[in-house]
Amino acid sequence: GAVVSQHPSRVICKSGTSVKIECRSLDFQATTMFWYRQFPKQSLMLMATSNEGSKATYEQGVEKDKFLINHASLTLSTLTVTSAHPEDSSFYICSARPDRVDYEQYFGPGTRLTVT
Amino acid sequence: GQNIDQPTEMTATEGAIVQINCTYQTSGFNGLFWYQQHAGEAPTFLSYNVLDGLEEKGRFSSFLSRSKGYSYLLLKELQMKDSASYLCAVMDSNYQLIWGAGTKLIIKP
Numbered sequence: 001g002a003v004v005s006q007h008p009s010r011v012i013c014k015s016g017t018s019v020k021i022e023c024r025s026l027d028f029q030a031t032t033m034f035w036y037r038q039f040p041k042q043s044l045m046l047m048a049t050s051n052e053g054s055k056a057t058y059e060q061g062v063e064k065d066k067f068l069i070n071h072a073s074l075t076l077s078t079l080t081v082t083s084a085h086p087e088d089s090s091f092y093i094c095s096a097r098p099d100r101v102d103y104e105q106y107f108g109p110g111t112r113l114t115v116t
Numbered sequence: 117g118q119n120i121d122q123p124t125e126m127t128a129t130e131g132a133i134v135q136i137n138c139t140y141q142t143s144g145f146n147g148l149f150w151y152q153q154h155a156g157e158a159p160t161f162l163s164y165n166v167l168d169g170l171e172e173k174g175r176f177s178s179f180l181s182r183s184k185g186y187s188y189l190l191l192k193e194l195q196m197k198d199s200a201s202y203l204c205a206v207m208d209s210n211y212q213l214i215w216g217a218g219t220k221l222i223i224k225p
Contacts (some may be wrong), residue, residue, distance in 0.1 A: 034213075042217070043203060043215045043216060043217040043218050044159070044203070044215045045215075046212070046213070046215075049212070091156075093158050093159075103146060103147050103164065103166070103207055103211070105213065106161075107158040107159050107160070107161075108158060109157065109158050110156075110157065110158040112156075
């Protein structure tokens with residue numbers, strides 16, 4: 001149990017276009033999901049906390065108008081990178097916290113975004 | 117500020133034991149996590165400590181001392197597949213994970 005999926009696993013897009021990444025908790029409900037970004041040889045950086053039914057909470061320095069988060073249901077959160085630029089190329093990882101336990105988080109497999 | 121320190125890289129020999137240390141200073145404490153991350157993959161959960169002491173799980177053990185702000189991950193009987201980055205993370209008073217930079221563990225035959 002406790003499986004989180006992400007789609008797509010890899011995406012290549014042209015500069016100026018938008019890309020949507022989906023994060024789904026497959027066998028549990030998650031009111032809270034998290035979006036991370038990881039650059040090569042660096043640790044995870046929390047971008048935002050996504051809450052079902054309310055606006056996401058963004059970390060300092062993360063542009064909310066560029067990284068749109070929609071937590072449409074208790075099992076789905078989406079991250080849209082708008083007007084992507086090459087510097088947005090990174091590994092994007094989501095995690096989901098089961099509603100029953102505060103301290104657990106389960107990670108999706110990640111999405112490798114390359115902007116050309 | 118909040119800070120988590122762990123060594124950048126460690127090298128060990130197949131079959132040996134290695135200890136990866138983590139020290140932390142955070143606003144509040146709701147547990148310490150260790151994750152394993154292979155290159156190009158998402159982290160996978162290894163352990164969770166919220167009380168002082170040693171938690172053993174097969175070849176992996178994790179220790180916590182809250183008074184010292186210190187934890188370690190102990191890996192026994194090292195295998196080549198254990199080559200990965202090991203991430204220490206602390207859950208703060210807001211139940212958010214604060215991440216260390218990770219320790220890259222290199223296993224040599």
